[in-house]
Amino acid sequence: MKIKKFLLxxxxxxxxxxxxxxxxxxxxxxxxxxxxxxxxxxxCHVLKAAGSEGNVGPNLDTVEGLNxxxxxxxVTHGLGVMPAFGxxxxxxxxxxxxxxxxxxxxxxx
Amino acid sequence: MSKNKTKLNLNRRNxxxxxxxxxxxxxxxxxxxxxxxxxxHSEGKKGLPNFISWKDRDALIVHSDKxxxxxxxxxxxxxxxxxxxxxxxxxxxxxxxAQIGDRKKWKVSIEGVKNPQTFTLAQLQKLGHETMAxxxxxxxxxxxxxxxxxxxxxxxxxxxxxxxxxxVPMKTVVDACGGISGGAVYMTSEGVDHVPTGLDPKKAMIAxxxxxKVYKDAMLxxxxxxVPLPNAHGGPLRMVTPGYFGINNVKHLGxxxxxxxxxxxxxxKKSYRISPIGKKGSQYPSCWxxxxxxxxxxxxxxxxTVKAGKVQIVGVAMGGTKKIRSxxxxxxxxxxxxKAKFIGPNLGKFAWRQFVLETxxxxxxxxxxxxxxxxxxxxxxLRMENxxxxxxxxxxxxxxxxxxx
Numbered sequence: 207m208k209i210k211k212f213l214l215x216x217x218x219x220x221x222x223x224x225x226x227x228x229x230x231x232x233x234x235x236x237x238x239x240x241x242x243x244x245x246x247x248x249x250c251h252v253l254k255a256a257g258s259e260g261n262v263g264p265n266l267d268t269v270e271g272l273n274x275x276x277x278x279x280x281v282t283h284g285l286g287v288m289p290a291f292g293x294x295x296x297x298x299x300x301x302x303x304x305x306x307x308x309x310x311x312x313x314x315x
Numbered sequence: 316m317s318k319n320k321t322k323l324n325l326n327r328r329n330x331x332x333x334x335x336x337x338x339x340x341x342x343x344x345x346x347x348x349x350x351x352x353x354x355x356h357s358e359g360k361k362g363l364p365n366f367i368s369w370k371d372r373d374a375l376i377v378h379s380d381k382x383x384x385x386x387x388x389x390x391x392x393x394x395x396x397x398x399x400x401x402x403x404x405x406x407x408x409x410x411x412x413a414q415i416g417d418r419k420k421w422k423v424s425i426e427g428v429k430n431p432q433t434f435t436l437a438q439l440q441k442l443g444h445e446t447m448a449x450x451x452x453x454x455x456x457x458x459x460x461x462x463x464x465x466x467x468x469x470x471x472x473x474x475x476x477x478x479x480x481x482x483v484p485m486k487t488v489v490d491a492c493g494g495i496s497g498g499a500v501y502m503t504s505e506g507v508d509h510v511p512t513g514l515d516p517k518k519a520m521i522a523x524x525x526x527x528k529v530y531k532d533a534m535l536x537x538x539x540x541x542v543p544l545p546n547a548h549g550g551p552l553r554m555v556t557p558g559y560f561g562i563n564n565v566k567h568l569g570x571x572x573x574x575x576x577x578x579x580x581x582x583x584k585k586s587y588r589i590s591p592i593g594k595k596g597s598q599y600p601s602c603w604x605x606x607x608x609x610x611x612x613x614x615x616x617x618x619x620t621v622k623a624g625k626v627q628i629v630g631v632a633m634g635g636t637k638k639i640r641s642x643x644x645x646x647x648x649x650x651x652x653x654k655a656k657f658i659g660p661n662l663g664k665f666a667w668r669q670f671v672l673e674t675x676x677x678x679x680x681x682x683x684x685x686x687x688x689x690x691x692x693x694x695x696x697l698r699m700e701n702x703x704x705x706x707x708x709x710x711x712x713x714x715x716x717x718x719x720x
Contacts, residue, residue, distance in 0.1 A: 252380075261408045262512050262519075264379035265364075271469070285466050286406050286586055287509075287519045 230307075237308020240301055245281075245291060247305065255312035263288055266313045277306040366409045367547045374400040381405045382468035385476065387610070387715075388617045390631060394659045394669060395448065396476035398540050401548070404453045404474060406521055406582065407508035409547045410567050414511050418543070418551040423535065427503075427573030429493030436551055439535060443487035447534060447557070448666035450633050451476050454560040454587055454602035457698070457707025463592055465704035472610045472713065477631070477667045480555050482536035485571070489530060499573035502530045504554040507569035522578035523563045525556055525603060532557045532665070535568065557665035558636035560602040560706075562587055577601075590702045605635045607694055608708040609642050609670070609687035615715045623719050626676050628655070631667040634689035638664035641688050644672040648682035649696065649711065655685070676719045684714035 241256050242248045248258030252265035266272065281302050282292030291297040297305070363372050364380040374389035383403040391397055415421065419437040434442070453474035455467050468474070485502075489495060501524035509519035534555040537544050544550035549566025556563040562582070577583050583601070590599035609632035614621045632642045643652035655670040670685070686694050698709040707713075 262514065264381045268364075268377065269379040270377070276466075280466050283466065287514065287581065289518075 233304050233307050234311065237304045237306075237312075240297070240305040241308055244301065245297055245305060247309075250288070253309065253312060255315050266309060269313065272310065272313050274306055274310040277309045278302060281306055366411075367403055369399065369545075370401075370403075371397075371399040375402075376473065378468040378470075382470075384468070384470050385473035386617060387472050387612055387615050390473070390476075390612045392613070392629065392669075394477060394662060394666070395479055395540060398542065398545065398548075401451070401476040401478070402453065402470075402474045403547060404455075404468070404561065405547075405566075406562075407506070407512065407519065407567075410508050410511065410550075411546065415546065415551060415567075421551045423552060423568050424570045425488060425492050425572075426570065427496050427499050428489060429496060432492055434488070436537060439483050439488070439552070440537070442491055443483040444481070445484050445487075445534060446479055446481045447555075448477060448479050448662035449555055449557040450605070450665065450667055451478050451561050451564060452605055452633075454562055454705045455703065457712065458704030460698060460707060460709075460712035461700070461704040463700075463704075465702065467703065474561075477662075479540050479662075480534055480536040481538035481541075482534045482552075482555070485530045485533035485535060485554075488535060488571075495527065495530075495573045498575050499527050501525065501574050501577055502527050502533070503570075503572045503574045503578050504556075504563070504565035504568060505570040505572070505578070506549075506565045506567045508549075508567040516580065518581045520580045521562070521565055521582050522580045523565055524574065524577040524583055524601075525559055525563050527573060529556050529559065529563075530573075535571075558604055560587075560605055562602060587705070588703075589699075589705050592700055592702050595702060602705055605633070606706060606708045607635050607637070607639070607687050607689045607692050608633050608713075609685040609694065609710075610713040611644075611683055611685050611715055614683075614717050616717065621676065621717055621719045623676060623678050626674055626719070628672045628674060628683060630655075630670055630685050632657075632670055632685065632687040633667040634664055634687070635692075636664075637689040637691060639668050639687060640690045642668075642670045643686045644670075644674075645684045645686070645714075646674060646676065646681045648714065649684055649686075652686060678719050680716060680718050682714050682716050684710050686710045 238256055248256055248260055250260040250262035252259055254267050284290030289296055292302055363370055374386055376384040376386060385400050385402050389400050421436040422433050424433040456470045456474035458465055458467055459469035459471045503522060503524040506521040509516060535552055536555045537552050539548055552568045554565040554568050584597045587602040588599040609630055611628060611630040613629045628644055632639050642655045644655045645652045653672055655672040657668045658671050659669045694708050694710045696709060696711050698707045698712055
């Protein structure tokens with residue numbers, strides 16, 4: 207009983223926590239793949255963390271106020287020459303969430 | 316996350332050649348054309364991108380390496396905005412000297428005229444010579460005031476400048492080509508700055524159609540404020556469409572055509588349309604004529620507290636496509652207005668005018684605003700809400716709060 211309680215109170219949250227961070231790791235790996243290859247964001251943007259040097263759109267390491275929501279918004283709806291990856295169904299919603307997570311956590315690093 | 320960063324920091328060469336990555340991602344063929352990776356965008360001195368390292372960093376707000384705004388207080392107290400303070404808004408990468416080649420041999424073709432011709436810059440310079448002042452203003456200037464936070468650079472007042480252009484009047488060029496062909500409704504200018512990117516011209520070419528009549532005021536410009544047109548501003552040759560938003564002043568100009576239809580490229584059909592929030596489409600008006608507008612440049616919240624007593628309230632005012640007629644200034648958030656005085660030379664209806672109101676202020680906080688009129692239209696109090704945050708000329712958002720001590 208004591209062990210069960212211990213597991214419930216201490217170990218479960220720990221496991222959940224690990225799962226979350228593993229999920230984040232997986233998202234970062236998958237996000238990089240989408241950024242550099244699936245969606246070819248790298249073709250048009252500088253992002254040091256991804257090793258990309260595209261020069262059509264803004265350098266993502268310099269964009270003021272860049273965050274998860276702003277990246278999601280622009281990747282979904284596009285802007286100028288940038289395709290609307292969501293509206294035009296170039297990427298799935300999940301792919302957009304992953305690549306936005308990746309960019310938001312990589313820009314400026 | 317730091318562990319990830321090390322893992323994910325790919326070597327660019329591996330990426331381009333499609334070899335295995337450190338993260339164990341399945342290698343695929345590179346999707347990146349190498350020609351896109353130009354060398355003019357890395358972060359340069361003073362926190363400015365290399366291609367504009369000659370600009371005054373202190374005068375500028377960097378939204379990104381391709382969206383750089385002039386501080387409200389750095390618009391300049393003389394009429395013409397110095398090149399080193401002028402904003403940057405580029406849809407395509409600025410062309411490099413290597414891509415441009417011999418500037419005198421730069422070519423522009425003229426179509427939709429009786430005798431279509433291609434001119435080199437050297438030939439244009441023999442054809443005619445004129446200097447004029449116009450306002451260059453990004454369609455999204457003032458976007459930063461919209462509450463729904465439209466996508467794009469959050470400009471406040473500084474995506475605008477008053478510029479002296481030297482070049483050949485478009486009318487002179489048209490006359491040299493025997494006049495405009497019948498059936499033309501638009502003047503369509505095309506840039507070539509998308510070419511080095513290798514991107515699909517339908518999506519990437521900056522082509523802008525404006526009503527045909529604009530050609531009578533337009534210029535093919537090769538000089539900006541007394542120096543050869545900098546690459547970052549569209550050198551060696553750009554279209555200047557007085558009274559029309561910046562995007563129509565096509566940079567790195569390769570063709571001007573008089574056409575029956577508007578260009579079918581994305582930048583004409585889809586982008587730069589003033590649509591209600593939540594709606595879009597080519598049925599909505601394009602960003603063409605600029606509306607009447609003004610704003611105060613000194614004192615502002617950027618210039619610190621103001622000493623009580625006599626105060627000079629200074630700003631700039633533009634009439635859009637019409638001559639500016641009057642500007643009123645309020646120091647009480649629009650409850651009462653006083654007529655300001657125009658100062659400095661009048662460089663024509665497409666330039667802005669400086670204005671000043673001398674007033675006496677005691678200690679306290681003030682909301683100061685300016686309201687311009689061109690006779691036909693005056694600035695509204697509120698912005699015209701629209702999806703992309705274009706064409707903002709409401710006076711309330713452009714007002715500033717100052718503290719007098």
